Amino acid sequence: MSINKDELYKKLADTVVNMEEEETVNICNKVISEELDAYEAIVNGLSVGMDQAGKLFDEEEYFVPELLLCSDAMYAGLEVLKPHLKAKNNKKKQKVIIGVVEGDTHDIGKNLVKIMLETAGFDIVDLGRDVSPSTFVEKAKEEKAKIIVISTLMTTTMEGMSEVIEILNKEKIREDFKVMIGGGPISQVYADKIGADGYSVNAAEAVKLAKRLVLA
Amino acid sequence: MKIKVIACEVMKEEMLQVQPLPDQEFEFVSMDYHLYPKKLGTELQDIIDRSVGYDRIILAFGLCGGAANGLKATNCALTIPRVHDCISVFLSSEEGCVCDFKKEVGTFYLSYGWMITEKSILSDHKRILERFGSKKAFRVLNRMYDGYKKVLFICTGYPSQDEVIVQSKEIASLLSCEHEIIEGKISFIEKIIRGPWDDINFINKAPLEIITEEDFGIH
Numbered sequence: 001m002s003i004n005k006d007e008l009y010k011k012l013a014d015t016v017v018n019m020e021e022e023e024t025v026n027i028c029n030k031v032i033s034e035e036l037d038a039y040e041a042i043v044n045g046l047s048v049g050m051d052q053a054g055k056l057f058d059e060e061e062y063f064v065p066e067l068l069l070c071s072d073a074m075y076a077g078l079e080v081l082k083p084h085l086k087a088k089n090n091k092k093k094q095k096v097i098i099g100v101v102e103g104d105t106h107d108i109g110k111n112l113v114k115i116m117l118e119t120a121g122f123d124i125v126d127l128g129r130d131v132s133p134s135t136f137v138e139k140a141k142e143e144k145a146k147i148i149v150i151s152t153l154m155t156t157t158m159e160g161m162s163e164v165i166e167i168l169n170k171e172k173i174r175e176d177f178k179v180m181i182g183g184g185p186i187s188q189v190y191a192d193k194i195g196a197d198g199y200s201v202n203a204a205e206a207v208k209l210a211k212r213l214v215l216a
Numbered sequence: 217m218k219i220k221v222i223a224c225e226v227m228k229e230e231m232l233q234v235q236p237l238p239d240q241e242f243e244f245v246s247m248d249y250h251l252y253p254k255k256l257g258t259e260l261q262d263i264i265d266r267s268v269g270y271d272r273i274i275l276a277f278g279l280c281g282g283a284a285n286g287l288k289a290t291n292c293a294l295t296i297p298r299v300h301d302c303i304s305v306f307l308s309s310e311e312g313c314v315c316d317f318k319k320e321v322g323t324f325y326l327s328y329g330w331m332i333t334e335k336s337i338l339s340d341h342k343r344i345l346e347r348f349g350s351k352k353a354f355r356v357l358n359r360m361y362d363g364y365k366k367v368l369f370i371c372t373g374y375p376s377q378d379e380v381i382v383q384s385k386e387i388a389s390l391l392s393c394e395h396e397i398i399e400g401k402i403s404f405i406e407k408i409i410r411g412p413w414d415d416i417n418f419i420n421k422a423p424l425e426i427i428t429e430e431d432f433g434i435h
Contacts, residue, residue: 019348065340065356069348105322105363129363130321155279155300158434184253185282190429 003034009045012077016049017056019069021076028080038084046074046081047119054116054204064108071115078119094214097140098149099127101160106153109183109203113149116203117210122147133163140177146214149206152183161186162194169195178213182206220267221409222260223276226250226302226329229374230402231276234409243267247333253281264289276408278302279432287427294421295413297404298432302329306370308404322365324393327372327400331380337361337387361391370400 008027015024024046031041053070056062062070098114100107107129118124125143127135140148150161161181168174178197181190191199197213200206219240223231225247236242243263249256260283264273270292277284278299288294299305303325326334337357345353367388371377381397388395404417413420419431 063336063340064360065344068356068359069344069352103321107363108360111359153281155282155429155432155434158429162435185279185285185429187282187285 003030003036005036005040006044008034008036009041009048012041012045013049013052016046016070016073016077017052019066019073021069021073024073024077025080028077031081032084037086038081039086042078042081042119046077050074050116050119051204054112054202058202067112068108071112074115074119093121093123094147094210095123095125095143095145096147096149096210097125097127097136097143097145099131099136099151100129101150101152101157102130102132103157103160104152104154105129106183107151109153110149110151112203113151113182113206116207117149120207120211122210133160133167136164137167137171137173141173145177147178147180147210149180149182149210151181152186155185158185158190161196165195178216180206180209180213217271218269219272219274220270221274221276222263222267224280224302224329225332226327227276227305227405229328230306230372230400230405231409233374233402234406237410240409241270247329249283250280250333253283256280256283257286260284261287264294274408274413276305276405278304279429279434282429284427284432285429288421288424291423293423294425294427296419296427297408298417298419300432302327303370305404305408306372306400307398308401322363324361324364324367324387324391325370326367326380326384326387327370328374328377328380331383334387335383337390338383341390357390358392364391364393367391367393367395369395369397371397372400372402374402 012027015027031038050070053062053067057067096117098110100110114124114126125139127139136148150164152158165179168177180198181196182200186199188199198209200209219237221240221242223242223244225244228244245259249259264287267273272293272295273289275296278297278301280301284296297305306327341353341357344356367384369381369384385395419427421427
């Protein structure tokens, strides 16, 4: 009897939401042994699970520790599936530079966006936290990134974001990159004011925004 | 002059030590909003809108993650300290200087009021420990807080703070941080309640004028 793919992917998503790392790995092994498509399992299983976890977080059902445990399960599954991705799924990934602005060490939000973008197929260069505006620009040039993603949780460090854009303007390379910003105090109004290409309210929206920006 | 003070629960105990002005009312807002500045903004606007019959509303808040951005009162004056958050309030002198956060990157601030929500670090840890064991619990906490080097407990002395200081030490040890106690001041809290609300330390808005993040120096 052939295995019901959709059911298996749903189960896989559930293990991520339920933080059952071992079970996630077991199901991913099954995906491989049943010769199912690894890419499909990522998109319809792991990624869906992370999305659901993100929703539970927004609804205040889950807190940050739960979200991190879900991402542990997701990453464990990803490790199993990655070597089996077929060449057609390995088209050149879009590169993203991500980091938290100088003066701020709050990186949970940044890490969640990083996880979601990674699951969605972007190639991430993580600069970590407390990153100076000039480092964002230098790294983006060096890595030939498409998108620069900047995060901050504190109002005292927000202006670091506009400094990144000012440097890009000064070096006349603003058009070479899309700039996305986010974090607790950030709003669309602020993004418009400093001339960023976009703002997103959470990690799931950040993925949608990133996809829109690289298509634009 | 009839005044309403809308204050964050974080400074409730300290506020209760200050002699209020005649004809002054207080409403305290739950600290649970701290993690959700946009929800806090909505809550504050709701409270302002249903507070009628006052000459002035004082918000005992800072910009608080952007929560104060966009607030306005329709029929009375609106006053808010020109600070980013309550850490500046607790550590300010009477003149109300804003702290130099750049020097304190990696400091986790706690105070009596802060423990209302930050005790959650202890319960978060317990929850993960029970289900996943100590190794995992340590790793998760480490990922959440490894930017911090120091837990700084701001002690204002109101009320007796021995128990929360013990808890703050537990947090420091869980996060592998050093622990320090600093004396906090309530002189700025007194000024928030009793004035004078000078334009250097406070943002003063006429009816229908909107508080913006620019008022706090963000450009």
